[in-house]
Amino acid sequence: MSQQHSPSGSPLTEAAVATVAAPRRDWWRDAVIYQVYPRSFADSNGDGMGDLEGVRSRLPYLRDLGVDAVWLSPFYASPQADAGYDVADYRAVDPMFGNLLDADALIRDAHELGLRIIVDLVPNHSSDQHEWFRRAVAEGPGSPLRDRYHFRPGKGKNGELPPNDWESIFGGPAWTRVTEPDGTPGEWYLHLFAPEQPDFNWEHPAVGDEFRSILRFWLDMGVDGFRIDVAHGLVKADGLPDLGTHDQLKLLGNDVMPFFDQDGVHEVYRQWRQILDEYSGDRIFVAEAWTPTVERTALYVRPDELHQAFNFQYLGTDWDAKELRTVIDRTLESMRPVGAPATWVLSNHDVTRHATRFANPPGLGTQIRTAGDRALGLRRARAATLLMLALPGSAYVYQGEELGLPDVVDLPDEVRQDPAYFRGEGQDGFRDGCRVPIPWTRAGSSYGFGAGGSWLPQPAGWGDLSVEAQTGVPGSTLELYRSALSARRSQPDLGAGDAVEWLRAPEGVLAFRRGEFVCVANTGGEAVATPAYGRLLLASGEITEADGEAKVPADTTVWWTTG
Ligand code: NOJ
Secondary structure, three states: OEEEEOOOOOOOOHHHHHHHHOOOOOHHHHOEEEEEOHHHOOOOOOOOOOOHHHHHHOHHHHHHHOOOEEEEOOOEEOOOOOOOOOOOEEEEEOOOOOOHHHHHHHHHHHHHOOOEEEEEEOOOEOOOOOHHHHHHHHHOOOOHHHHHEOEEOOEOOOOOEOOOOOEOOOOOEOEEEEEOOOOOEEEEEEOOOOOOOOEEOOOOHHHHHHHHHHHHHHHHHOOOEEEEOOOOOOOOOOOOOOOOOOOOOOOOOOOOOOOOOOOOHHHHHHHHHHHHHHOOOOOEEEEOOOOOOHHHHHHHHOOOOOOEEOOHHHHOOOOOHHHHHHHHHHHHHHHHHHOOOOEEEOOOOOOOOHHHHOOOOOOOOOOOOOOOOHHHHHHHHHHHHHHHHHOOOEEEEEOOHHHOOOOOOOOOHHHOOOHHHHHOOOOOOOHHHHOOOOOOOOOOHHHHOOOOOOOOOOOOOHHHHOHHHHOOOOOOHHHHHHHHHHHHHHOOOOOOOOOOEEOOOOOOEEEEEEOOEEEEEEOOOOOEEEEOOOEEEEEOOOEEEEOOEEEEOOOEEEEEEOO
16 A cells, blocks of 8 residues: 655643743753744834844744744844944843833743744944943053954054954954054954954953853843854954955864864853853753864863754854765764763854755855755755654754845845855855745735834745745745744754664665654655655654655655664
8 A cells, every 4th residue: 555645743732831831951951942033033013134033923833833942143232243243232122122021021022932042242342432432542552452352553664554364254364454643554453254253252251251251141031042143253363363364264163273272261161050050940051152072072071061063064064965974973972071062053044044055065064155956955854854854862943044045145235234245255254145024925015024014025935935825835945944833832852862873775875763763854855755754743754654664755864763
């Protein structure tokens, strides 16, 4: 007898919803954490820019999707030179996103719905409009506030050359010369990112004191954790040594650098961990740490430091069974000795959405400018998601990926805002493409994003990908995510643990067992036959089962349970 199974999804049951609300220790070990990019999620006041009230209004959607926590990219007071990663006041909400009362209401509502809130902390650099930096410049050379950043005299006869040869990750030199109060060209300051993002000097005690206080401010507000921006960058090598020659640095790069992944950063996190542990409620830190290897990443999540670190090695892996298996094994092996959960991520606000990455030939990296084969990309993205959600540990979902959104690769230059687009040589500045506001409804102004326009134009046809268009539609990407997340709750073997048992599989196919759960991912271009391992739980495409065997099409992942 032959049976057809369509990829399908069912809305969350009441029982599943109840589990969301139940407090659980170590919730973060297998949590699914949803990244909200506030300016592009939901706009409550029709100004074309998403805001905190918009996020609050959509929390029930996130609860029903079945995620455990929400990570919000920065919403602090900021001139927005780098979309909020240039913070002018760490204790204030930027008026374009709302105010502290809105943040409070959002945190409270989330908790009532059983969702946790993780906020973004940006300790490597501030905005050049931060009070400390403004005063440092205004007070001139010798100002004690200059010691809180990296100010240096220039090289050359008249100090006209930068103090060293470091380049900004966004392109151009990592140093900018200030004009002193008397109008003369003066000292230079370090900025690993845009000139509007001066790097703090973490050797200065006031910097550490300030950030410990900022941590407490948000912990007192009730947040459940922090995502630490550029967690690997705080400490620079002594003497700021020259690099010698080097290619343009890449966002999420993994080269050994005198300004990244220095051993001194770990002392900062040991201190932070003590603060966090003073608070009740199982709160967490997640590190954005670009390191040369997963083994170096593991150092950030030793038991007395942070809880999780993003797995950028996984994010950078092509849709290829062999490569995926290598990175999965290496990740699990490197996390096991430190007892931290592995994390898995396919998309975020800095990289081309995975539906577009996988639509293109392999090896192009994470900043892609071509749409590629969209149908292929979506098929692979769905399969990649089911693979990711079957792995032990915690997974990150970036807003809109549950709709299968592609990157918008053809934004006109005049609307682009990514600072790297304007400074770089075109290699890393395409982040606006994954930041286009998401569609909630089939039609209407900005497809339900808000009552007005949207800060980046949404492409025609965006409404067909909307939440409204996909809700309740069997086989839609949204329902696939809902079913997968609901299954993660009902199948204890999904997410938990720190190992996978690999099963024999044809070339191009990954197959593994975890307790009563089996996952098969066919990354190859041809259908394959595998044993039907048990009761079919979910599949990212249409599979056929007959006589104990399953036919798994190209670029498809299947979940079975033997329980
Ligand atoms: C990493 C953030 O994810 C990115 O968006 C930002 O531009 C840099 N850090 C600098 O803060």
